[in-house]
Amino acid sequence: MPDPGARGPSVPAPPSEPAGTVPDVPTPSAPDLPIPAAAFALAAMPRPPVAHPFPPSTGTPPAPPSEPAAVPTAARVLGGPTGLGTTALSLAGSGAVAPSEPASVSEPVIVSAPAIAPGPQRVLGGPSGLGTASLSLASPASPAPTSHRPSPEPAPAPPAEGQAVPGLYHHPVPEPDPVRVEEVSRRIKRWAEDEVRLYPEEWEGQFDGFSIGRYMVGCHPDAPTVDHLMIAARLMVAENAVDDCYCEDHGGSPVGLGGRLLLAHTALDPLHTTQEYAPAWEESLGSDPPRRAYRSAMDYFVRMATPSQADRFRHDMARLHLGYLAEAAWAETDHDPEVWEYLAMRQFNNFRPCPTITDTVGGYELPADLHARPEMQRVIALAGNATTIVNDLYSYTKELASPGKHLNLPVVLAERRQLSERDAYLKAVEIHNELMHSFEAAAAELAAHCPLPSVVRFLKGVAAWVDGNHDWHRTNTYRYSLPDFW
Amino acid sequence: MPDPGARGPSVPAPPSEPAGTVPDVPTPSAPDLPIPAAAFALAAMPRPPVAHPFPPSTGTPPAPPSEPAAVPTAARVLGGPTGLGTTALSLAGSGAVAPSEPASVSEPVIVSAPAIAPGPQRVLGGPSGLGTASLSLASPASPAPTSHRPSPEPAPAPPAEGQAVPGLYHHPVPEPDPVRVEEVSRRIKRWAEDEVRLYPEEWEGQFDGFSIGRYMVGCHPDAPTVDHLMIAARLMVAENAVDDCYCEDHGGSPVGLGGRLLLAHTALDPLHTTQEYAPAWEESLGSDPPRRAYRSAMDYFVRMATPSQADRFRHDMARLHLGYLAEAAWAETDHDPEVWEYLAMRQFNNFRPCPTITDTVGGYELPADLHARPEMQRVIALAGNATTIVNDLYSYTKELASPGKHLNLPVVLAERRQLSERDAYLKAVEIHNELMHSFEAAAAELAAHCPLPSVVRFLKGVAAWVDGNHDWHRTNTYRYSLPDFW
Numbered sequence: 001m002p003d004p005g006a007r008g009p010s011v012p013a014p015p016s017e018p019a020g021t022v023p024d025v026p027t028p029s030a031p032d033l034p035i036p037a038a039a040f041a042l043a044a045m046p047r048p049p050v051a052h053p054f055p056p057s058t059g060t061p062p063a064p065p066s067e068p069a070a071v072p073t074a075a076r077v078l079g080g081p082t083g084l085g086t087t088a089l090s091l092a093g094s095g096a097v098a099p100s101e102p103a104s105v106s107e108p109v110i111v112s113a114p115a116i117a118p119g120p121q122r123v124l125g126g127p128s129g130l131g132t133a134s135l136s137l138a139s140p141a142s143p144a145p146t147s148h149r150p151s152p153e154p155a156p157a158p159p160a161e162g163q164a165v166p167g168l169y170h171h172p173v174p175e176p177d178p179v180r181v182e183e184v185s186r187r188i189k190r191w192a193e194d195e196v197r198l199y200p201e202e203w204e205g206q207f208d209g210f211s212i213g214r215y216m217v218g219c220h221p222d223a224p225t226v227d228h229l230m231i232a233a234r235l236m237v238a239e240n241a242v243d244d245c246y247c248e249d250h251g252g253s254p255v256g257l258g259g260r261l262l263l264a265h266t267a268l269d270p271l272h273t274t275q276e277y278a279p280a281w282e283e284s285l286g287s288d289p290p291r292r293a294y295r296s297a298m299d300y301f302v303r304m305a306t307p308s309q310a311d312r313f314r315h316d317m318a319r320l321h322l323g324y325l326a327e328a329a330w331a332e333t334d335h336d337p338e339v340w341e342y343l344a345m346r347q348f349n350n351f352r353p354c355p356t357i358t359d360t361v362g363g364y365e366l367p368a369d370l371h372a373r374p375e376m377q378r379v380i381a382l383a384g385n386a387t388t389i390v391n392d393l394y395s396y397t398k399e400l401a402s403p404g405k406h407l408n409l410p411v412v413l414a415e416r417r418q419l420s421e422r423d424a425y426l427k428a429v430e431i432h433n434e435l436m437h438s439f440e441a442a443a444a445e446l447a448a449h450c451p452l453p454s455v456v457r458f459l460k461g462v463a464a465w466v467d468g469n470h471d472w473h474r475t476n477t478y479r480y481s482l483p484d485f486w
Numbered sequence: 487m488p489d490p491g492a493r494g495p496s497v498p499a500p501p502s503e504p505a506g507t508v509p510d511v512p513t514p515s516a517p518d519l520p521i522p523a524a525a526f527a528l529a530a531m532p533r534p535p536v537a538h539p540f541p542p543s544t545g546t547p548p549a550p551p552s553e554p555a556a557v558p559t560a561a562r563v564l565g566g567p568t569g570l571g572t573t574a575l576s577l578a579g580s581g582a583v584a585p586s587e588p589a590s591v592s593e594p595v596i597v598s599a600p601a602i603a604p605g606p607q608r609v610l611g612g613p614s615g616l617g618t619a620s621l622s623l624a625s626p627a628s629p630a631p632t633s634h635r636p637s638p639e640p641a642p643a644p645p646a647e648g649q650a651v652p653g654l655y656h657h658p659v660p661e662p663d664p665v666r667v668e669e670v671s672r673r674i675k676r677w678a679e680d681e682v683r684l685y686p687e688e689w690e691g692q693f694d695g696f697s698i699g700r701y702m703v704g705c706h707p708d709a710p711t712v713d714h715l716m717i718a719a720r721l722m723v724a725e726n727a728v729d730d731c732y733c734e735d736h737g738g739s740p741v742g743l744g745g746r747l748l749l750a751h752t753a754l755d756p757l758h759t760t761q762e763y764a765p766a767w768e769e770s771l772g773s774d775p776p777r778r779a780y781r782s783a784m785d786y787f788v789r790m791a792t793p794s795q796a797d798r799f800r801h802d803m804a805r806l807h808l809g810y811l812a813e814a815a816w817a818e819t820d821h822d823p824e825v826w827e828y829l830a831m832r833q834f835n836n837f838r839p840c841p842t843i844t845d846t847v848g849g850y851e852l853p854a855d856l857h858a859r860p861e862m863q864r865v866i867a868l869a870g871n872a873t874t875i876v877n878d879l880y881s882y883t884k885e886l887a888s889p890g891k892h893l894n895l896p897v898v899l900a901e902r903r904q905l906s907e908r909d910a911y912l913k914a915v916e917i918h919n920e921l922m923h924s925f926e927a928a929a930a931e932l933a934a935h936c937p938l939p940s941v942v943r944f945l946k947g948v949a950a951w952v953d954g955n956h957d958w959h960r961t962n963t964y965r966y967s968l969p970d971f972w
Contacts, residue, residue, distance in 0.1 A: 255818070255819060256815045256816075256818065256819040256821065257815060258744065258808075258811035258812045258813075258814055258815030258816075259812045259815040259816050259819070259821060259823075259827075259831075260815075261808070261811075261812070262808050262809065262811070262812035262830065262831055262834060263812075263827065263830060265808060265834075266830050266833075269805070271826075271829065271830045271833055271867075272833065272864050272867040272868050272871065272924070273826065273829045273830075273833070273871065273921070274829075274917055274920045274921060274924075275920070276917075277825055277826040277829055278826075280824065280825075280826040281826045281829075281830060284826070306855070306858075307855065307858035307859050307860060307863075308854055308855050308858040310858065311801070311854075311857075311858040311863075314801070315797070315800070315801040315804065318801065318804035318805055318808055319755070319804055321808055322744075322747070322748050322751060322804055322807055322808065322811075323748065325744035325747075325748070325808075325811045326744045326745045326747070326748035326749075327744075328744055329742045329743060329744030329745040329746075330742075330744075330745050332741070332742065333741060333742040333745070335742065335745060337745075338766065339763055339766075340757075340759065340763040340764075340766040340767045340770070341745075341749065343757065343759045343760075343763055343767075344748065344749060344752050344757045344759075344767060345745075345748055347752075347757055347758065347759070348748060348751075367855075368794055368797075368854035368855055368858065369792070369793065369794050369853075369854055371797075372792075372793035372794040372796070372797040372854065373793050374793060377793075377797075378758050381757075381758040382758050385758065385759065431760055431762075434760045434761070435759070435760065438758070438760075
């Protein structure tokens with residue numbers, strides 16, 4: 001994330017954003033996709049997800065397979081359970097079908113995909129048979145007017161570069177709709193520069209290199225409109241601004257962080273105080289780029305979210321800030337956490353606030369009582385933990401190259417388990433894979449026991465976010481590169 | 487709060503607590519009280535709450551009135567609004583009727599109070615006419631079997647000692663049912679000593695001096711059973727244990743606090759991790775008294791709460807921990823907060839998690855979607871802020887006498903507004919009073935616009951907590967004494 005740097009007066013209320021070159025579908029509130037419960041009769045749908053063979057943690061590492069070579073194989077991930085979990089998730093649209101198990105592949109559920117689907121929906125390198133049809137499960141629910149869409153059969157976008165971590169259990173995703181990517185990229189830059197004055201000119205390259213458009217389009221394939229995608233994009237940029245400017249790379253520090261984060265948190269969870277002191281607080285929200293970004297992104301969000309969705313988001317952001325503060329405390333006191341301590345911290349300093357807005361971005365609501373169920377909380381936590389370890393793995397070399405010590409799972413494992421850097425990294429991959437399997441097993445079980453449309457769609461949305469997040473890390477070669485362990 | 491001190495192995499799952507000398511009502515799920523919407527037609531119910539005349543912030547202070555002398559006067563709190571707010575809240579049971587305004591007092595709503603109401607319900611020193619009848623609004627919803635209750639008309643408990651802060655806008659409460667107080671006191675001590683080994687023997691006096699039984703019975707007059715009260719009592723004790731042992735008086739420190747609090751938070755919001763690392767985390771929850779207390783109190787709570795109520799509580803606890811961490815950051819960096827900054831921090835380092843469980847303790851549920859409404863969030867925040875400033879005012883001399891610098895509102899006002907200690911204290915009273923008026927106005931408005939039984943009862947529950955909290959501070963002369971400013 002770029003360093004916002006410049007400070008200025010408070011930001012005016014955000015203007016309503018005019019439609020860009022890709023006007024939104026008229027009424028964005030998308031109905032729940034008509035996915036029958038059978039879509040989650042997962043035991044009958046053994047479409048194994050894509051995975052590279054897991055490299056042994058000792059011995060000669062295998063040559064890294066070229067991405068996305070392993071798609072059509074009935075690859076089983078080593079070390080994970082073979083129950084519900086492994087068969088569970090093409091939820092988010094992995095179209096990979098295992099040719100070796102055709103007899104047990106039930107007819108995939110095909111939701112009427114509009115002929116004018118917005119952009120290519122082809123799985124990179126995967127087959128184009130039955131499997132790809134299931135992708136439309138995650139495609140926009142409302143067909144766009146033809147006049148605003150590219151031609152019905154655009155040429156597929158070229159596969160993005162970037163290599164997956166060898167052995168990492170993951171699902172390839174369709175190349176994000178390039179038209180949407182471009183439009184989100186255009187609008188988010190305008191928001192960052194004109195509405196919240198997020199960064200000085202010299203950081204423009206870093207902002208572009210973050211590829212927020214690709215990130216959010218890839219993570220929210222079911223967003224009904226670009227306006228919905230912008231909700232996610234603004235929040236993601238704001239979260240990164242706070243992290244960078246308050247905590248990390250761009251002027252951040254663990255010293256005094258608790259005070260800064262709390263005051264920033266009031267941009268999300270407002271202060272209710274006396275008439276005399278309210279104006280100074282209001283003014284503070286415009287006093288630096290992170291707070292301007294939080295406030296503006298939240299303003300947009302609450303206008304599209306239900307109160308319960310806003311409450312859920314505030315809670316997840318409080319968790320995130322607690323996670324930042326634990327990490328900061330350990331940095332200040334030179335505490336080397338145990339592996340379990342690190343994993344606990346990382347459940348809070350976590351992507352969780354991003355997948356859990358999937359329903360708002362999708363134009364529907366997972367009811368609060370269903371969100372609060374322990375089974376759903378477990379699914380969300382496991383998904384967040386898996387995505388966050390993905391970040392640890394892809395940002396490993398970047399963090400090693402940064403000044404100071406950056407905690408991440410391979411580093412902690414190397415220290416606490418006395419492993420070589422390579423073995424620690426491979427062990428972290430193993431931990432990630434178990435978290436992914438646990439997530440998928442828990443999601444499949446919940447979908448089977450509670451096949452309500454909003455639950456099923458939410459679970460698919462979280463899974464889509466997990467997969468999109470991995471794909472963004474894999475393809476963001478501007479930010480990330482893999483270590484030389486294979 | 488006593489210092490738990492002793493450490494030990496992990497705690498076994500809490501046993502189900504046998505009924506004590508006051509067995510619980512058989513089926514504790516209390517139906518909503520049949521309070522008609524008319525109960526909140528507050529414009530027609532100008533029953534001014536009790537308040538001492540507000541002392542001028544300059545000039546000769548008036549002699550402190552003896553508590554509770556000012557009850558029957560039609561006192562108006564200076565500096566507060568005279569709209570909805572001032573007429574709003576005898577919600578929680580202030581029985582004080584202003585004799586000077588008899589013409590405008592509408593017939594108070596009397597909810598069928600069982601003849602065998604558990605304990606005296608008389609307002610201390612107040613009239614026994616129309617006003618006191620409204621008290622039964624906050625009385626237990628379920629009549630107790632006569633065989634388990636004291637005689638129908640026990641002698642009123644003697645008024646507790648302790649003086650209210652002069653000029654503080656507040657509502658007297660009925661003397662808490664002494665039978666319940668005794669039973670909660672007995673059970674909570676057994677829990678603290680036998681189940682979570684909270685403190686070493688030498689701190690027993692401090693534990694008793696906290697008067698948790700009186701506190702919780704006073705704050706939850708509508709709890710259907712002692713089991714329900716115990717939910718609140720355990721959480722309150724656990725919260726104080728964490729605050730004292732991690733943050734403040736008994737071994738606490740701002741240094742490294744973020745790590746400790748996050749790990750403690752996982753006792754409320756569990757870790758979901760791999761099979762290899764889950765056992766170490768599980769074990770950690772038994773490794774010190776604060777975590778043992780959090781875990782056990784939460785275990786009991788989630789068994790009585792709905793998932794949404796548990797989610798709400800976790801969110802409020804995350805807020806609380808963020809507040810602790812902001813305060814700690816300021817202590818570490820010697821930051822003298824602006825008044826508005828202090829008020830923002832104090833909205834998080836706040837009693838909020840206590841009143842917001844009023845529905846669980848009352849045996850009903852405020853639905854999640856109603857809880858999340860912005861109007862309800864505002865009511866809750868204002869109530870929490872008022873109660874928290876009450877704590878600042880009553881603990882002022884205690885904190886001045888403690889080693890180190892303790893931030894509280896009078897101290898911050900004195901520094902930032904360059905006021906004398908006395909004037910700063912009186913200004914803090916003024917701020918409290920405005921917060922209370924704002925709370926009451928917001929609650930009355932919400933009740934008028936959304937007169938659903940669960941909303942109305944929740945608002946009354948929060949108001950009861952606010953009043954009970956004040957009364958506990960006023961009467962806890964073991965902990966608190968007022969400064970000599972009058």
